[in-house]
Amino acid sequence: MDGPRIVVTPPGPKSLKIWEEEKKYITPGLSVDMRVMRRGPVVFERGEGSLLWDVDGNCYIDFAGGVLTNSTGNCHPKVVQKFTVQVKKLWHVHDNPTPERLKLLKILLNKTPKGIDTFEFYSGGSETVEAAMKAATSYTHKYEFISFYRGFHGKTLGTRTICPGLIGKGFGPVMNAVRVPCAYCYRCFLGLKYPGCQLHCADFIKEAVHFNASDNVAAMVFEPVIGAGGVIIPPKGFWNKVVEFCRQNNILLIADEILAGVGRTGKFFSFEHFGIEPDLITFGKGMGSGYPVMVLAGRKEIMTALPFGQPGGASTSFGGNALATAAALATLETIDEENMLDNACKIGEVMGKRLNEMKDRYPFIGDVRGLGALWALEFVKDRQTKEPAPRVGESVAREAFNHGLRTIHGERVLRLSPPLNTPIGLIEKGLDILDAALGKLH
Ligand SMILES: Cc1ncc(COP(=O)(O)O)c(C=O)c1O
Incomplete structure (x- = not known):
């Protein structure tokens, strides 16, 4: 070449x-x-x-990989071949089961941590993160979220709530969310230096949540490795402290792996670098080799909580259609084979x-x-x-x-x-x- x-x-x-x-x-x-x-x-x-x-x-x-979407590059011959088979067979009905979707679900079950056993498919990242937020509110009956400065989760009105800073300014008021500093050691928001700081930023989060949100926080939405906000990798120990705090306070963990998931950081999920066990995971930028297919994966009791788990509560027009499923299957199989x-x-x-x-x-x-x-x-x-x-x-x-x-x-x-x-x-x-x-x- x-x-x-x-x-x-x-x-x-x-x-x-x-x-x-x-x-x-x-x-x-x-x-x-x-x-x-x-x-x-x-x-x-x-x-x-x-x-x-x-x-x-x-x-x-x-070196942009589409927009981090083209995990297998452009037009990978194996992906093209498998995708083309589906293109000639069936494009779209709606949510009905298909043998291919079952196959994809089984692959995803293998990729996700133990306990994450229920999935729903979407087409875009923002709607997937919003779905995760809705699942979390359905399960907890709480309506606030913790999110991080420089984190990015989408551009819809709902996701803007948790990341208004990066591109969401100027669209009017946002709902309540507790936005806290991320562990950006190169430019510490607290003016400290690692490791002498003893991860004060993680303690600061506890203060911020207690002070601002009382007991109404459903979940923390976080990128284990911040992507669009500048590839920010927290130091060792940061996530342990933050996760422990969330667990003690019944705050669900929504790992937004839309950008860093599907192998981007060298592990299938970036949270694997830190030993985090999320309750809900959003991922998929790289899962269709450029074809839009995203996933919300979660623990069954959360994914089935009402109203998210009621008929139609989680679904969309295009999510998980036959073409999207074929693109994901072809991509995941090729990533593994090669x-x-x-x-x-x-x-x-x-x-x-x-x-x-x-x-x-x-x-x-x-x-x-x-x-x-x-x-x-x-x-x-x-x-x-x-x-x-x-x-x-x-x-x-x-x-x-x-x-x-x-x-x-x-x-x-x-x-x-x-x-x-x-x-x-x-x-x-x-x-x-x-x-x-x-x-x-x-
Ligand atoms: C971590 C993360 N979450 C959500 C999104 C939103 O995805 P989309 O642009 O497909 O709505 C992005 C987009 O870059 C992202 O990086």
Whole structure:
């Protein structure tokens, strides 16, 4: 397979022509990063593995992995073959059982921790998190949630309640939720230093909950490893303390693994790194190789509590339809057959080594964080003051893209999340492009 190749600085003329017309009709609220793509977005027309081609003939390495969705890359032959069988057979009826869905349920039962034995399928992450919140309120008859600064759980009105900071501002008031600092050691919200802090942030959560929420908290919604908020990995011991507090206070644990689940961090679920046993799990970004299919998994007594467990209480129009089921089955089987979690761990070793070397050479890299195939660089104007440098991130993302590397840029952080099966040679090539982009800006 060839590497990246740029024949015309993106966006090329063909991309621009399509965009000039499309932008008259499409909302400007898209996720296309116009700071990075100042003249307009690129129009992609083809993908193969971890490579993407645009309509102008440029080829890019996709270190965004779609948007962390393309766990097996684009158009993996085995996934295409299995999916195509279903495409020719049956697309959609509604919630009726199918042999394939039963097969998928049995696979999921094997992947999830003991005690998590009931599932419902959805199409998008936000609706899956909302479903988890509804299941939790049905079971506990309590209506507040704990969530973390910099956590991201969706853009619907319900999920905005628990993460208004990241992208949900300006849409009016939110329902009650106790939002607490996450363990972001690089920029501790409490101004402390690990390990001397003795995880004061975890104790602070107890205070915040007792002070703000009395005894009306149904659940804590958390990303064991924060993804969109900047790949933030809590230090050892943090989750133990927080989980213990939740257990003592009958607060359910909703692990939002929409982004970090399905092998992204080198384990099937990111909570496995910390020994957490959640009551409900949401996951699925990487479960359909780009086809929308998400899961809410939980303990039976929670998933069957009324009204969530009443007929129609948990279901949607498209959730778990025949195509979604086929995409999930094909993806999960292929991930296992090709040991993609092992490859994600190898990606992690290479990324960790090379990104830290880059940090040694470029003073505007303040922090390097990651696990498996999920990494971030945080840019600063000054290493001592840690003043954020969002424009640097923007420029690095643009420079890298112009040389054939697609990344995800947000605020001061550049995120790298290639498909789990990206060959190590291609990871090295992508990192070469990133290194050159950093060098140019340096
Ligand atoms: C952890 C997490 N939860 C929920 C969501 C929302 O998913 P969706 O955009 O499919 O609604 C995201 C999206 O990135 C996410 O990262």
